[in-house]
Amino acid sequence: MDHFRYQYGQLYAESVPVDAIADAVGTPLYIYSKTTILDHVHRLREAFRSIDPLLCYAVKACSNLAVLRTLVGAGLGCDVVSGLELERAWLAGCPMEKVVFAGVGKSDDEIRAALDGRYSPLRDHASELAMPDPAGRGVVGVLNAESRSEVERIASIASELGVPARIAIRINPDIDAGAHDHTTTGRSSDKFGVPESEAAAICRDFFGHPHLRVIGLHVHLGSPIYSPTPYIRAIGTLTTLIDRVGAEGTRIEHLDLGGGIGADYETGQTPPFEVFADAICPAVRHLVDRGIRVALEPGRTIMGNAGILVVGVRHVKRQSGRRFVICDAGMNALIRPSLYGAKHFVWATRVEAGREPTERRFLPPSGEPCEVVGPVCESGDFLARGVDLPEVRLADRLAVFTAGAYGMTMASTYNDQPLPAEVMVAGDKVTIIRERQRPIDLIAPGIAHRGVAWQAEMAR
Numbered sequence: 001m002d003h004f005r006y007q008y009g010q011l012y013a014e015s016v017p018v019d020a021i022a023d024a025v026g027t028p029l030y031i032y033s034k035t036t037i038l039d040h041v042h043r044l045r046e047a048f049r050s051i052d053p054l055l056c057y058a059v060k061a062c063s064n065l066a067v068l069r070t071l072v073g074a075g076l077g078c079d080v081v082s083g084l085e086l087e088r089a090w091l092a093g094c095p096m097e098k099v100v101f102a103g104v105g106k107s108d109d110e111i112r113a114a115l116d117g118r119y120s121p122l123r124d125h126a127s128e129l130a131m132p133d134p135a136g137r138g139v140v141g142v143l144n145a146e147s148r149s150e151v152e153r154i155a156s157i158a159s160e161l162g163v164p165a166r167i168a169i170r171i172n173p174d175i176d177a178g179a180h181d182h183t184t185t186g187r188s189s190d191k192f193g194v195p196e197s198e199a200a201a202i203c204r205d206f207f208g209h210p211h212l213r214v215i216g217l218h219v220h221l222g223s224p225i226y227s228p229t230p231y232i233r234a235i236g237t238l239t240t241l242i243d244r245v246g247a248e249g250t251r252i253e254h255l256d257l258g259g260g261i262g263a264d265y266e267t268g269q270t271p272p273f274e275v276f277a278d279a280i281c282p283a284v285r286h287l288v289d290r291g292i293r294v295a296l297e298p299g300r301t302i303m304g305n306a307g308i309l310v311v312g313v314r315h316v317k318r319q320s321g322r323r324f325v326i327c328d329a330g331m332n333a334l335i336r337p338s339l340y341g342a343k344h345f346v347w348a349t350r351v352e353a354g355r356e357p358t359e360r361r362f363l364p365p366s367g368e369p370c371e372v373v374g375p376v377c378e379s380g381d382f383l384a385r386g387v388d389l390p391e392v393r394l395a396d397r398l399a400v401f402t403a404g405a406y407g408m409t410m411a412s413t414y415n416d417q418p419l420p421a422e423v424m425v426a427g428d429k430v431t432i433i434r435e436r437q438r439p440i441d442l443i444a445p446g447i448a449h450r451g452v453a454w455q456a457e458m459a460r
């Protein structure tokens with residue numbers, strides 16, 4: 001599952017004690033295991049080998065450049081949902097033809113940069129960042145369009161630039177994948193995609209357009225998903241649509257089934273990749289045989305178990321029959337528990353012999369229940385509630401497991417808390433891949449804008 005293990009009462013990231021890393025780097029701190037990342041990629045690829053899908057890593061799950069370089073180096077493409085995610089993918093060395101660009105509300109500038117690197121927002125910074133000029137990088141592989149209005153914008157910008165835009169239409173198949181309400185995306189009441197009838201009409205209306213070609217269909221049902229059933233239902237809908245638009249001339253060559261496969265938040269919660277692959281591969285076999293390339297956009301399932309958040313204990317207090325363990329980070333570093341009621345297993349990084357967890361699963365508290373909370377001024381600021389936890393003291397550390405996806409990318413500076421550091425471990429090698437945010441980097445932008453003339457005008 002992953003390479004975070006207890007040995008003789010100490011938590012290790014691969015071959016390095018987590019406390020040794022925290023001693024050197026401080027907390028809060030994200031630690032990623034490179035071996036776990038590559039292991040997940042290998043297993044995913046093996047499971048889906050019979051259809052050889054284009055694997056486009058969902059950058060939003062964890063967008064650290066070192067993580068992206070690892071995944072791009074392993075041959076993955078990237079699924080991006082904003083202009084800057086696109087730039088990160090490119091900086092990580094991802095060939096543009098392996099990028100799929102989704103997102104329900106892309107700006108004109110983002111579309112322009114996706115179609116022509118001369119419009120990259122990083123172009124003016126190429127020498128300062130010691131990066132190649134993005135001008136000649138070419139067009140992204142596929143732009144996933146989510147509305148007729150967006151297709152019209154893409155067509156208009158592609159015409160203005162004189163470049164060919166290849167698009168996939170995101171279908172909203174009205175399937176409830178059973179994820180949290182905020183992360184279920186394939187119901188008709190959700191903002192994403194268009195119904196099949198609208199997609200067919202778009203294909204018809206843009207058929208033969210000189211600068212825009214509908215080459216694919218896209219679906220992303222939500223996340224996390226713990227069973228292949230919703231994918232199979234979506235494939236049924238998409239197959240019918242492929243035949244329908246095909247009869248009217250639009251040849252679909254790219255079928256993007258999105259991401260969503262769960263991470264193992266509790267031991268055994270997510271079935272192995274084979275369970276998904278054994279259902280999905282036969283269901284798309286006939287499409288693959290017709291020359292259609294299947295794409296997948298995994299994020300969480302690669303990165304979730306590949307990362308932990310390490311926090312330091314600042315205070316312990318007992319109140320109202322509960323033990324509050326107050327840590328140096330909470331919802332600011334990992335918002336999933338507060339935002340989605342997500343359950344992340346939390347345990348001390350160093351425990352007495354015999355107290356190492358055998359599974360990542362909270363048992364009913366043996367004594368008083370523990371509230372693992374952060375320093376933020378909100379009652380909703382917690383990492384785990386009402387859980388069993390070993391006795392901990394000031395300056396001990398806790399590991400929050402399965403935090404590698406949607407952890408750092410959703411972290412905020414609320415209450416002026418600097419963003420955590422990030423490190424990558426590979427065997428016994430530890431690399432700081434992002435420094436802890438410095439207080440000056442939080443404060444400086446406001447200082448720099450003091451006295452701008454238009455502010456004075458508006459104040460009058």
Ligand SMILES: Cc1ncc(COP(=O)(O)O)c(C=O)c1O
Pocket residue numbers: 058060061079102103220222223224258259260261297298299300301405
């Ligand atoms: C369009 C799209 N693709 C892929 C993903 C990745 O999902 P996951 O990390 O669950 O694989 C998301 C997540 O929100 C998404 O919106």
